Amino acid sequence: MSEGRPQARPGRTEGGPRGGDSRGEPASVRWYHRLVTADTEAEEQLGGARRVASGGLRLMAANALQSAGDQVVNAKTVLPWLLTLLGAPAALVGLLVPVRESGSMLPQAALTPWVLRAPRRTRVWMVGATGQGLATLGMAAAATFAEGLLAGVLVVTALAVFALARALCSMASKDVQGRAVPKGQRGQVTGIATAVSGIVAVVLGVALQRLGQDLDVAVLAALLVGAALTWFIGVAVYAGIPESPEGPSSDPRGGRRAGPDAGGQRRGEGSGPGARTGGRAPGRRGCGTP
Numbered sequence: 001m002s003e004g005r006p007q008a009r010p011g012r013t014e015g016g017p018r019g020g021d022s023r024g025e026p027a028s029v030r031w032y033h034r035l036v037t038a039d040t041e042a043e044e045q046l047g048g049a050r051r052v053a054s055g056g057l058r059l060m061a062a063n064a065l066q067s068a069g070d071q072v073v074n075a076k077t078v079l080p081w082l083l084t085l086l087g088a089p090a091a092l093v094g095l096l097v098p099v100r101e102s103g104s105m106l107p108q109a110a111l112t113p114w115v116l117r118a119p120r121r122t123r124v125w126m127v128g129a130t131g132q133g134l135a136t137l138g139m140a141a142a143a144t145f146a147e148g149l150l151a152g153v154l155v156v157t158a159l160a161v162f163a164l165a166r167a168l169c170s171m172a173s174k175d176v177q178g179r180a181v182p183k184g185q186r187g188q189v190t191g192i193a194t195a196v197s198g199i200v201a202v203v204l205g206v207a208l209q210r211l212g213q214d215l216d217v218a219v220l221a222a223l224l225v226g227a228a229l230t231w232f233i234g235v236a237v238y239a240g241i242p243e244s245p246e247g248p249s250s251d252p253r254g255g256r257r258a259g260p261d262a263g264g265q266r267r268g269e270g271s272g273p274g275a276r277t278g279g280r281a282p283g284r285r286g287c288g289t290p
Contacts, residue, residue: 029053042182055180065234067197072227075100088152103163124172131165133231140224
């Protein structure tokens with residue numbers, strides 16, 4: 001008898017966020033459950049703890065690498081400094097933020113049909129990350145071999161390509177996370193990558209501040225090359241994420257796309273003339289609102 005002893009919450013391992021008895025678990029599972037709250041029931045629905053841990057750890061690493069690269073390809077700090085050192089016109093410096101922000105948002109409507117046709121969204125993210133890495137190398141090359149107006153135009157053009165590739169990553173990332181990590185752990189996975197990004201931002205800021213007058217184009221170009229490597233490494237990490245392409249996925253513009261159990265009817269409803277339609281017109285498919 002164990003009167004008075006509180007029972008463990010169903011679906012979660014006894015022992016709190018770090019899990020209970022981890023003996024016999026693979027190292028990846030132990031490390032994953034040290035970073036996020038273990039949820040045995042939800043993890044089993046996605047293929048088991050080992051599969052979820054593999055996907056979750058890879059998501060943390062890839063997102064952290066991308067966030068680290070973002071701190072270097074920053075349209076508000078590093079890139080304006082670079083264009084100033086290159087002697088580019090002030091008008092081009094003023095274009096950096098609009099190109100970076102609008103270039104990653106406006107193309108999403110045109111790219112959505114292609115993304116929705118992709119059975120594996122990991123590949124979409126990998127294409128986008130590769131594009132970001134190549135665009136960042138283009139900025140480094142422009143800084144190394146050009147100057148003045150030409151260098152400014154080349155950097156802004158490469159930034160536009162970078163933003164377009166970033167749109168692909170943004171559209172695919174939510175679906176990949178939804179197919180690899182239980183709902184209750186997704187925010188924790190994202191939070192760890194954000195924390196790493198903050199640490200990189202502080203370290204980079206302190207390093208640039210200490211360089212001071214010694215900071216030149218060669219140093220910034222080297223930083224851009226290092227940032228490009230973070231995306232290429234991220235692609236290799238992301239390739240190993242176990243993804244279930246048959247699961248329901250979200251419309252990249254918002255809402256949900258119909259999956260195996262989605263449609264004009266809800267699970268458990270009949271299909272006859274008198275069946276409930278859930279407020280939808282008969283015969284319409286239950287797609288998300290753009």
